[in-house]
Amino acid sequence: MTIPIHYSAEVAHARADGRPIVALESTIITHGMPFPQNVETARIVEDDVRKAGAVPATIAVIDGLLHVGLEPEQLDSLGQAENVAKLSRADMAACIATGGTGATTVAATMIAAHLADIHVFATGGIGGVHRGAELSFDISADLQELAQTPVTVVGAGAKAILDLPKTFEVLETLGVPVIAYGQDVLPAFWSATSDLASPLRMDTAEDIARAQTTRTAMGLKGGQLVANPISQADQITAETLAPIIAQALAEADEQGVSAKAVTPFLLGRIFELTEGRSLTANIALVRNNARLAAQIAIEMVKLG
Numbered sequence: 001m002t003i004p005i006h007y008s009a010e011v012a013h014a015r016a017d018g019r020p021i022v023a024l025e026s027t028i029i030t031h032g033m034p035f036p037q038n039v040e041t042a043r044i045v046e047d048d049v050r051k052a053g054a055v056p057a058t059i060a061v062i063d064g065l066l067h068v069g070l071e072p073e074q075l076d077s078l079g080q081a082e083n084v085a086k087l088s089r090a091d092m093a094a095c096i097a098t099g100g101t102g103a104t105t106v107a108a109t110m111i112a113a114h115l116a117d118i119h120v121f122a123t124g125g126i127g128g129v130h131r132g133a134e135l136s137f138d139i140s141a142d143l144q145e146l147a148q149t150p151v152t153v154v155g156a157g158a159k160a161i162l163d164l165p166k167t168f169e170v171l172e173t174l175g176v177p178v179i180a181y182g183q184d185v186l187p188a189f190w191s192a193t194s195d196l197a198s199p200l201r202m203d204t205a206e207d208i209a210r211a212q213t214t215r216t217a218m219g220l221k222g223g224q225l226v227a228n229p230i231s232q233a234d235q236i237t238a239e240t241l242a243p244i245i246a247q248a249l250a251e252a253d254e255q256g257v258s259a260k261a262v263t264p265f266l267l268g269r270i271f272e273l274t275e276g277r278s279l280t281a282n283i284a285l286v287r288n289n290a291r292l293a294a295q296i297a298i299e300m301v302k303l304g
Helices: 009-017 037-051 072-080 092-097 106-115 142-148 164-173 205-217 238-254 259-273 277-303
Strands: 005-007 021-024 055-062 065-068 085-087 102-104 120-122 152-155 178-181 200-202 224-227
Touching (some): 005 009, 055 072, 055 106, 065 106, 085 092, 102 106, 106 152, 120 277, 152 205, 178 205, 238 259
Parallel strands (some): 021 055
């Protein structure tokens, strides 16, 4: 049995021509912001990929069919859809099998990208080890996915609401290369820097592409995380965010928010507490990641 994949016209032509393609997730559309800003942002990010010389492939499951690349009308429809599932490794196949509609998280987008022979994926930031995970065991499937699926993921590090030291410790244990782009410390999503030294640093898209192709040639499983810092002009400093994140976490605990509801709740409260600045920064960092991902995808095509 093979899973049918529906490619948008643009992605189908790019595949036929051997052009570089960048995968994009769809949870930013369905769970990240309201309509029409969600669709407008998705289109801006797709255009950033195009302007950088690659082809965007926004991924989603619609009526049980895995779509790699969305036509404009599909993007509009998804942006207004209700009760869209948030898909990860555990429930992606079930959604397809039962004819459901779902938006892809980092893990699910990596799976779909690999099925479609796409090697680079741009996102905002990965999931990871939640604070208090020593009691809740709440750890994102994104980390295991990076350890087993050969896709280079470009993000602004891990989301700052997480336990960042534990997140990167788990990635090290799983053998996932974590590469800071252009600096020696890891970014912290909305903040360009953190107090965590990066295990690896690379300064060019060519080096990043070569690192992944070398892993593949060596028979090493998994992908790599490229931690691409948000620009200084767009960031919110870690010092500003620390008390805001602490308040949002306390409220989530008081209200008994758990499992997949935790991240949307925290991001929503941080949006409110920063008076929208977190969303503005989020859009800026996603665009920044899309541009770098396109450069990496171009270099991967050159390497063959």
